[in-house]
Amino acid sequence: MSNISRRKFIITSSVAAATSILVHGCSSNNSESATTDTSNTKLSNNSTVSNAPKVETTTAKLGFIALTDSAPLIIAKEKGFFKKYGMTDVEVSKQKSWPVTRDNLKIGSSGGGIDGAHILTPMPYFLTMNDKVPMYVLARLNTNGQAISIAEKFKDLKVGLQSKSLQESVNKAKADKKSIKVAITFPGGNHDLWVRYWLAAGGINPDQDVILEAVPPPQMVANIKVGTVDAFCVGEPWNAQLVSQKLGYTALSTGELWNNHPEKAFAMRKDWVDKNPNATQALLMAIMEAQQWCDQAENKEEMCKICADRKYFNVAVSDILERAKGNIDYGDGRKEQNFPHRMKYWEDNASYPYKSHDTWFLTEEIRWGYLPKDTKVKEIVDQVNREDLWKQAAKALGVAAAEIPTSSSRGVETFFDGVKFDPEKPEEYLKSLQIKKV
Secondary structure (H helix, E strand, O other), X not given: OOOOHHHHHHHHOOHHXXXXXXXXXXXXXXXXXXXXXXXXXXXXXXXXXXXXXXXXXXXXXXXXXXXXXHHHHHHXXXXXXXXXXXXXXXXXXXXXXXXXXXXXXXXXXXXXXXXXXXXXXXHHHXXXXXXXXXXXXXXXXXXXXXXXXXXXXXHHHOOOOOHHHHHHHHHXXXXXXXXXXXXXXXXXXXXXXXXXXXXXXXXOOOOOOOEEXXXXXXXXXXXXXXXXXOEEEEEOOHHHXXXXXXXXXXXXXXXXXXXXXXXXXXXXXXXXXXXXXXXXXXXHHHHHHHHHHXXXXXXXXXXXXXXXXXXXXXXXHHHXXXXXXXXXXXXXXXXXXXXXXXXXXXXXXXXXXXXXXXXXXXXXXHHOOOOOOOOOHHHHHHHHEOHHHHHHHHHHHOOOHHHOOOOOOOOOEEOOOOOEEOOOOHHHHHHHOOOOOO
16 A cells, blocks of 8 residues: 555545546647637737737636746746736735645635646646546646755765665665655655656655655755655755755756656636636736746846745745756755756747646556556546647747647657656556556
8 A cells, every 4th residue: 555545535536436548649639729609708908019819807816836837927927927918917826735726726716716826737637537627738837847855864875866775774764664754745746756756766666665745845844854754856946945954965856867857837727718718828928928038047036036035935045046047056065057957947848738748647647556547548638738729829929930849749758767658658658667556
């Protein structure tokens, strides 16, 4: 039984009732475009730019967690990009944890919750399948930029890209009837999957050899400090803060596991998007322009000052700035300048929501038992992933044709251990993995 089974019921309790699913390859066919009859809806254009759509509403409530990959939403608000495209009343609301984000999406803004969010990529799928709250993934917010960090007491082990260096400590803890505890942010979420992949690649079974503990991102460092966890996987600024407080070190950046891997998504409730297609396009245009802005080197310091503010992250700018610029101090003597695995918001198609990437996430959910093995992956990805709306917004924004992917797939992906994922053959990927639940 999984060490986090007591938490997994939040995700898996209604999976059995979900539609029966078979793993299939990713399709390049776009979902049917979101349309609604607006003949009786008063459309307004509150923007002075010619390419702004006439929106059905100027109001939207979006959630975020205090992580640097939420920067596009924060910058779109603070730099006036939402207003630029006619969305004059957008609220960007801090959420306490991923479960709170999920619950607020379930009730929607009409019930005091939120319409959309900066979110872990698998969560819109869990909401759609398990909670019966249909969601759309509209954009990827970033690639790379997460890390796995280890408590200072393990510094002599020099844990890095290879998790097998932890094996002796894992075995000793088990012999002493104790456990190495690794904090993740949400069961089945991105960070859970990065930790699981990393441990399993080194021969450590994440369900039998360690305890995975769900902890909200802002509480990660405090948990290391008091000794309730021994390691964690999270985004910034929490890895850098651990190093600056000399409480631990970064073993690896997740970009080292999988270069330019997909990370957070921008997702919204399906009912909101279907009711407000023009407002959705306006939100996307604003967020995409913010992503372009965030990736400009000359804007990094201003971005970090804005995000560090009390109403957003409430941390020192120094906890964000260097890693945002691509300079990483691991805290164990290793330092990198112009790090190739830095967080990207727009560069290298970082914003595009490839269906092939969502296919990988769902395949990993099957691998670890969060979804049944007969899940119809292609069907649900086509339902939730609205890359067609991304393309529509990109064209309206004036994004060059060369920057708009023509395929739903980024192709075969290769991980640090040489394992390959072909989104057309996910079942072969599953068969190739030695440690798994299925």
